[in-house]
Amino acid sequence: MAEARKPRVIKTRPGISETPAGESDSSSAAVRSTSSKVSVAPLTDVPDEKPAARKFSVPRPGASRIKEKTEPKQKKAGAKAAPAQTDAPVKESGDGGATVLAFPMPEHKRRRRNILYSVAGVAAVLALVMGMAMFSPVLGVRTVVFDGQKLVGEGTLQLAVAPLINKPLPQIRESEVQELLGTVVQVKSSSIEARPPSTLVVHIVERVPVALLKNGEDYLLVDQDGVQLGSTKDPASALLPLIDGGTAAIGQDTFQAMTAVLANLPQSILSQLANATAKSPDAVELALADGRSVVWGNASDMELKAQVLEALLTAPMPTAEPGKPAPVPAKVFDVSAPRHPVTR
Template identity: 55%
Template sequence: MVEPLPEPKVAPQLETEESQEAAKAPRQKRAPKAKKHDDAAEARTAARTNVLSFPAAKERRVRSGAGLRKHWRLWTSLAAIVVVAALLMLAVFFSPLLALKTITVDGSKLASADQVQSALASLKGKPLPRIDQSEVQKLLTGLVQVQSVTVEARPPSTLLVHLVERIPVAVLKNGEQYVLVDPQGIQLGTVADAAAAQLPLIDGGTGVIGQATFSAITAVLAALPTEVRAQMASASASSPDAVELTLVDGKKVTWGDASQMALKAKVLQTMLKNPPQAEPGKPALAPIKFYDVSAPKHPVTR
């Protein structure tokens, strides 16, 4: 009698196949787990990258903010300095502490200090920084004796005025008056005695001798050195080309026209300083009474 095959022999084989299929099934389900693992790794890498890069960006923002604050402080400081300087300038420019109280005059001979101070009286109380030279010159226009002026502020309240006056070269007799005149014929003042002025006298006004002749005489007198002009008693001319001078000792000078005036003045000065002397053993020369410098390269005395 044949015994039937035991069933357990077949069952294990089926279980083995099923188990193999079952084993395969989990292996197929592990793929998503690996993907998750890869995604997590990538996320951790990205996180590490972001963590490493974030401080650099933050540091740049910090540096940028510090730079802006530094520039802001710099510009604020500069603006404050400008404002303070402007306020100081305004304070100095308008401060009553620098108001003009005293006017000191230097160089006044023809124009008196009182005349100058009176002409500048309107400046009293004005701050020194606001007073300029042109304003002072304009206020002194009425004083014909003043040719130019310079000013010097001496804080806190003094203004020093330096005058350059016109130079008189002759005394003009006009009626009973003796008038000081400059080379342009501007009348600078009057004197009681013509001799006290130590200037040559021009007898007659421009209405008597004519403007051109008068200008020629004053131009000649202006060309003379001061020491030579002081020796002149009078000057006259029949025309602009025929100027004549008279010394205080009565000697005469024929000048001629207004050409070569510098050379003529130098020749005349030399002749007055060094009169001709007689040679040893010979009679003394007659005193000179006449000088002619109308041709300065060939002067004549007699």
């Protein structure tokens, strides 16, 4: 007779209890105890299956640890995705969510915005007012007043600026007035002054004749630049020093030197001059009406030379010493070196 078969003992890992074959506990199914590192999680109910066919899954060892490691990351990701709590006004979206519309504006930004709006408003008003003034017929020129003219007549000047009548004052430019007066040779320069609502004042700087330029039978009145301001047949009527050479002399260096000297002489000396000559720009000589002459030299130190010459011409005659002949009056005044003048 065969010997009875002994029950087989299955050795498990540490932590797993041994259960003899054939024995069962009070539960409907025996489940082998596992390591503390392994968790037993039952499967969810599968639809359309009988309760008896319910299955359980035993996770692999280490699965719980992987789950523990991944869950914090999921929580962190969820924390980032969660909307931040804010007091900003929100608007409900169509799907039930919320969308942030705007954050409250800081006080300094609100003040800066208000200042910018105010400045823009003021600039717009000023632009509108200036635009209306530029084209308003209320500010149209009705009267033109001239100041400073002596040689040219009022009628000639009024005729030259006739195109400015009825033109708005803000549109009139100084360059435009100078261009209109360019046809009047006596006018050297001009400046304007607006007097609303309808008056324009033009300040005239005239050219001053400094010499008579002999040109054949005529005598031309010329200024320092050689501009011809008029003509005469009688040189005595102009009371100006005479320069010979005709119109060909205008623009030459000697002519420029002579006219520069004559333009800087005081009227007290200029009225005594008979003529002016120059062999070169550095050798200008003046002849007085009483026969005396002046060696002027070049065009340097003009004011100082004029002061020294005036003092020499107005100095009293020296008195004769007893027993000696009377001194001869000076006929030549050399002021080419004004700090060391010479008379002879």
